[in-house]
Amino acid sequence: MTSIMRRLAWPLVSIGFLVGLVGLYQRATDGHDMANYGSYIPWGLWVAGYIYLIGLSAGAFLLSTLVYVFRVKRLQPIGKMALLTALVTLFAAIILVWVDLGHPLRAWRLMFRTNFSSMMGWMAWLYTSYFVLLMTEFWFAMRADMVACREDPGLRGRLCGFLTFGHNDDSAEAVERDHRILQILGSIGVPLAIAFHGGVGALFGVIGARPFWHGGLTPIVFLVGALASGGALLTFLTAVWGPGAGTPEHRRTVALLGRMVLGLLAFDLLLEWAEFSTGLFSSVPALTDSIEEVLFGRYWWAFWIVHIFIGTAIPIALLLLRKSSVTAVAVATGLIAATFLTVRLNIVLPGLSVEELEGLQSAFTGPGLTFEYLPSIGEWLVFFWAVSFAGLLFLLGTKLLPITSERKVA
């Protein structure tokens, strides 16, 4: 089963990448005309997709610190894969939120005209720091293996040779030094990842005008969601592309990851329950509207069927009952990672879909002056393009770089 997934991946992401280009073309030529978000629902699929992908990145990165900071032996083989996952999902997230801007060419202002009273201003700096740290850490994690694969035939060997940038020392001391640097970088990375993803949560949490977003729990929900979904994605990728597939070693690693994801998912559910129950039983009705929209509104199925049934109940059953089967863990974690998009959509949209003043929707009509939103086909195409782009980068990475090979220290 995992070999079928491996074979299907290339054609799937290639098609997604090519078809998605149509959406990008539309965005480039028609501007925001092509999208269904507007004035009353100013953020749509792209913003939800961005917090989904950036969550996957933060989650995968935080798990990589188990290898590089906390030196968990059992997870050692998946360190580089975790970093690669964090990197490609970061790319996709940034592209998605970049095309969402009304004036993408002014994005540089985020860095050079930053208003630090805005959480979004902080994001620009935190993401840049995270990107630099991630690239540096990735390089140090790969250096010794790239030295080893310089001799490989074809493009892979040439690429490895180039990317070492002449640092070809593969003595035990040099490798040990790399590990120490990785530990330092990873240690900086832990608070940084918590800051930037907690920060995305805070970006929503500080908005007092939207009771559904507002509150101190929001950043925590974002972080735990990131760990659950990013952990699930990493487990899925490890199960399918992981080092030493088929070996008992690989099975044990996947089983351990599966158990971790189960715990994280359970914690995420607890937070979801805490938020929804206090909201529903709230003594003032302002918060209740958004939650009722999620649970019983027109898109109730996104919560109950996609998130709770497909993305939670089935995976939990698989992770509990078939925990030693690599295929079962792959299916379970793949479902969690994929369906987590609905969790993100159910954060962004219900917060916006409640009229702030009664009668606003019918007061004036026009494109975007509505509280109803379904992403346009163009929006979906751009989203699939971004996800496929990340997938393509991941597949290329595993093919051309020594992601899954473990160098034997001399």
Add this chain to the structure above:
Amino acid sequence: MPELLQEQSVLVRMRGDVERALEKPVEDRRWAMVIDLRKCVGCHACTVSCVAENKLPPGVVYRPVLETEIGTYPNVSRRFMPRPCMQCAEPPCVPVCPVGATWKRDDGIVQIDYNQCIGCRYCITACPYSARTFDSGHTYTENQPEQMEYELLPSFEYQKEWPRGDGGDSPIGNVRKCTFCLHRLEEGLLPACVSTCIGMANYFGDSSDPDAVVSDLIAEPNAIRLKEEMGTEPSVYYLA
């Protein structure tokens, strides 16, 4: 002469209020609007004049009139509530702007710099009154064989010219909002919605001037502001 005609029109008085305010330094002015809900008949003339004055494209609106139906048939009445930008003293939309492209002017008007705004729409989410809208670049003659010239006419917001081309230049791709017709105020004119109101339900002036019409009205016991509990301190008052 009949008594009614001897009395100076409130519009003329308010023009005088604006002119007096303009003689003061900008930081001493406090522009404020008072809307008498008992006089509003829901004709939407203010909305239409605002769209015309600011050349607003489809999907952008600064001053919709909200209608609420009260009671059940046959005992029904309707309430009309125009909703301009509240020009809050503590505007929630300002601190969230990641590039500082929106700020509160000294005279109380919350301004957007169209050339700085990156179009992230974070401020739209932060406004408790939905007073900000996004210019997605729609045109009224979309998908028609010919684009009408009036679509390309510039708006004069913030006393600059903002023509509407095809290139997606500002104000397309920006967040936009009511400016209390700052460009008119600076020329001594009342905001378009105030001049156009058929029932004279709209009052405007400098609330720091004790002789201004608005100063009297704001002091009325039936003057209220929307969502007071949020502490945003709107400059728009309603007489209920």
